[in-house]
Amino acid sequence: MSRDDSVPVGVSPPRDNGSRGTGGDPQDWVVALATPGPGQDDAMRRLHALMVRAAAHQVWRMRAALPDPSPHAVDDLANQAADEAMTALLRKLHTFQGRSRFSTWAFKFAILQAATEVRRIQWQHREVELRDLEIEAPAHDGPDQISEARDLGTAVTRAMRTCLTPHQRRVAIALLVDGVPIDVLADRLGSTRGALYKTVHDVRVRLRTELVATGHLPATAPFSTSAGTP
């Protein structure tokens, strides 16, 4: 597949892009961005506009999480995220292989950067508590709670105590029980999103293996289970 930015069948072009063959965007973004000269300067400006647009889209989606969700603050944050995302993209430019539109490939860098920044701001004044072995099985005195849910909750709690390492428990509780965003926890722990997700994946595999062994989950469980319907 070529590295041009042609629009795949069934995919609408981005709004106000104005570039698909008529707006002057490079036919080959990689060459344009990597080749010094006036063409490179123009490509950089066009790329930055794409990044600002995607970052603004993401910050606006998440504006409710911001202490200051005003249009001015959103704009400032989007521009900052776009600048950082553009730097990240240019470091990876050589990896673009044209399997998607260049704009789609570029957008994901800005979306990631903007989302990460919004989550960081959202939690910047909040303490992240790393709890271990402080969880209870679900309370079971409500009239609408069924015994299966009780049993599963108790079994999950027991499996967490017996099958997980302290580190796995702390990470799992922070991310999956307390709802700490993975980027925020990674930042606080000096880790990465990928490393923490691997920890969570291992936690899930261990818990599921134990729950299958104890009969609380079927061996061929569906992808997603609901508490109370093991």
Place this chain on the structure above:
Amino acid sequence: MSTTPEPGRRPLAASAIDALILDTTPWLSCEACFDQMDTYVEAVLHDPAHEDPAMAAHLRGCPACAEEADALIDLITGIPG
């Protein structure tokens, strides 16, 4: 029989139990998810029946990546953020 959590301890919500025992196999890392996100999103938009079990499993299990994939879809389809 009623149980009262000890001070400083919190009950495990049903949603947390779901999240803890979610099946996220086949394995896909966040890095691989990011690498494939653009092609995955375009494939889904081209064919809503497009299947990528590893990507789908990852997006079920990683709210951050899922939000970013949803945002990318909305952006390129023109849905306002």
